[in-house]
Amino acid sequence: MLKNLFKNISESLFPENFTCDLCGSETFGTNLCPDCKNSVIKNDGNTCPVCGRQTVANEICIECKHSLPLYDKAVSPLVYENGTIKLIQKFKNGNAYLKNYFALLIAEKLKNFPDFDLIVYVPSAAKSLRRRGYNQSFLLAQSVSQKTGKPLLKNAVIKTKETLHQKELNGSERAENLKNSFKVAKRSEIKNMRVLVIDDVLTTGATANEISRILIAAGANKVYIAAAASVRYKMFND
Ligand SMILES: [Zn+2]
Ligand SMILES: [Zn+2]
Structure with a gap:
């Protein structure tokens, strides 16, 4: 019983x-x-106050120090290693229900995060959308919206060109590849807003940065990023 x-x-x-x-x-x-x-692995230890990646000490990481991201602050509840990688892969490939688990962890983190007005998400390439049948970042955003009560803006950021697979590119190539690949659909929806962008994983942060750039250009007041997981910040790039 x-x-x-x-x-x-x-x-x-x-x-x-x-x-x-x-x-x-x-x-x-x-x-x-x-x-x-x-x-x-939960991302609960020391984190960079800007990019939110796990760090050795509780201070701004060298990467952010070297080149400050365009977004104001990012948060991610999991470290993108071991089991997290497998879980995210499952989420992206058919197990859409996993959005609940990730969104719950994100919503928990957002309790100690600056306030925001609305939620948008990273759009997916038409090709992956066709293959997967869904955009995992949209599902996450939908679920985070339900859990936080903050409005979700659908298709606020749209993809304007097909880009190469980020995985095979290095940092500067990633930034170049993404240039002008996103667009804000309606600037009036974004103007003066504090926007939270939902992504699945924060790796180099190139996508987050490019989306921040266009949101700021559209007049966003603040841009925040929340991802399910992020790579651990490594002092020495090994
Ligand atoms: Zn950082
Ligand atoms: Zn198990």
């Missing part, structure tokens, strides 16, 4: 799962089994 009660409560929290989201083993009321939970 107690077990059932627990099950019911958990079902309402994580209705889709009674097996581990990563390895598929049976779990009771949690989305991840203990082993997998350990492999999904």
